[in-house]
Amino acid sequence: MLQKSVIFGGILVGIGVIAIWALGGRGEDVRGGEFEDLQGQTSAGGLDRGGKDRRTVDRALGTGVGKRKMSRNEIIEVGKNLRWELNPLRRRAALGRLLEGMNKENAMLVRDQVVHFSPESNEFQDFHFAWGAMLGVEAVEIGADTKEKDMAATMMGWASLDPVGALSWYDSLEEDRRNCSDVTFGMLKGLASSDLAFATDFAVRKLEAEDQRAGEMLGLVKDKMLEVETLPRAAAWALELPEGRVRNDTLRDVTGEFVKKEPKEAANWAAGLDGEEGVEIKKLVAAKWAQEDPAGCLEWAQRLPDGPGKNASIGEVVLEWTGRDPDAVYEFLNGMSDTSERDAAVEAFSSRISGDDPHSAIAWADEIQDSESRRTAMIRAGRALMRQNVEEGREWLQRSGLTEDVRREIEK
Numbered sequence: 001m002l003q004k005s006v007i008f009g010g011i012l013v014g015i016g017v018i019a020i021w022a023l024g025g026r027g028e029d030v031r032g033g034e035f036e037d038l039q040g041q042t043s044a045g046g047l048d049r050g051g052k053d054r055r056t057v058d059r060a061l062g063t064g065v066g067k068r069k070m071s072r073n074e075i076i077e078v079g080k081n082l083r084w085e086l087n088p089l090r091r092r093a094a095l096g097r098l099l100e101g102m103n104k105e106n107a108m109l110v111r112d113q114v115v116h117f118s119p120e121s122n123e124f125q126d127f128h129f130a131w132g133a134m135l136g137v138e139a140v141e142i143g144a145d146t147k148e149k150d151m152a153a154t155m156m157g158w159a160s161l162d163p164v165g166a167l168s169w170y171d172s173l174e175e176d177r178r179n180c181s182d183v184t185f186g187m188l189k190g191l192a193s194s195d196l197a198f199a200t201d202f203a204v205r206k207l208e209a210e211d212q213r214a215g216e217m218l219g220l221v222k223d224k225m226l227e228v229e230t231l232p233r234a235a236a237w238a239l240e241l242p243e244g245r246v247r248n249d250t251l252r253d254v255t256g257e258f259v260k261k262e263p264k265e266a267a268n269w270a271a272g273l274d275g276e277e278g279v280e281i282k283k284l285v286a287a288k289w290a291q292e293d294p295a296g297c298l299e300w301a302q303r304l305p306d307g308p309g310k311n312a313s314i315g316e317v318v319l320e321w322t323g324r325d326p327d328a329v330y331e332f333l334n335g336m337s338d339t340s341e342r343d344a345a346v347e348a349f350s351s352r353i354s355g356d357d358p359h360s361a362i363a364w365a366d367e368i369q370d371s372e373s374r375r376t377a378m379i380r381a382g383r384a385l386m387r388q389n390v391e392e393g394r395e396w397l398q399r400s401g402l403t404e405d406v407r408r409e410i411e412k
Helices: 015-026 031-039 072-084 088-101 107-112 122-135 137-144 151-161 163-171 181-192 196-208 214-228 231-239 245-261 263-271 275-292 294-303 308-324 326-334 340-353 358-365 371-388 390-400 404-411
Strands: none
Touching (some): 072 107, 122 151, 137 151, 181 196, 231 263, 326 340, 340 371, 358 371, 371 390, 371 404
8 A cells, every 4th residue: 555645855866876876787787778878868858748759668678776796795784884884975885886786686685774764865765766766666566565755766766767667557556546645756756857748748637637736746847947958948848838827837937047047048038929928928037137137128128029018028127227226217217208118117117116205106107198007006106195194195185186986996
């Protein structure tokens, strides 16, 4: 019974351990060579989510992960060194020796040498990752009956090397067993370390099934995408996710990273997006880029095609710029002609100063040409005045000439 349920955090596979494991196949056992070849292909590749050949491994080719043969006494002796070694590099080397000599017959004995470590330790996690990759379903089923929290790492190891076989087994489980967090997140992380398109498919399936964990799953894939892929490819990946809140959150996160690291490239990418989503992405790019370079961001925003995306972007720049140099923004606004761009900029300026100077915010709001934008800005500025001084605000309302519905909104 797969009854273990622990939220599986990040599994850190030791570089030294993996190197030894990969090198193990250069002798008589081909398993390590297979692993090395597969790991060389684990980037997202084309990220073609349709019809891609999913890699698998013919497990009849070998069962050992390394080239060495170790006796029982040697395994126990190395295990003692591993247990009492304080130097992390020597401890990693000792674990590497154990994995070099691990095979199907002695795997449980090797496990005995690491099982005393914390389930969160590199030693514990690395062994179970290797164990799962070597034995697949057998290791996972054994892990189901052990008392330690080893299921996630074991599942991850299997899915990373044999994604097709692991997923086929997962899909055959009863629903309650598929709902086991260790199995599900181990599966996902294994897929993500093998094939990001495959991992995306898995997470999207959960999203479409309304699994409450789907957002977290896609977040894990997103993190891996940002780690191994270029930012333009990560952004393109996020755009292809199914419509909805999870997609919006993921796209916002990826866009934020894109702007943070490559603002000009992100701005060029956002400029090519259409529709309401394009407007929102441009706003996000402008808001983040303007924090670092308002002048450069404003130059970009002013070159955008006329329309909501351009107006919104200019407004976001003005919001940030006003906090740094309101006098410069004042001069900029006075130099603009009466256009929808100026309306957006003035509305942003009025909003930014309303908390400190509601009277000026009201005056600026009154300059907005678009009636709906002017109404929104006036309500915001009026409420700011009411919060600052209720009596003064009421006196202003009496002589403001505003319509009754706007006055009611301000007094709410």
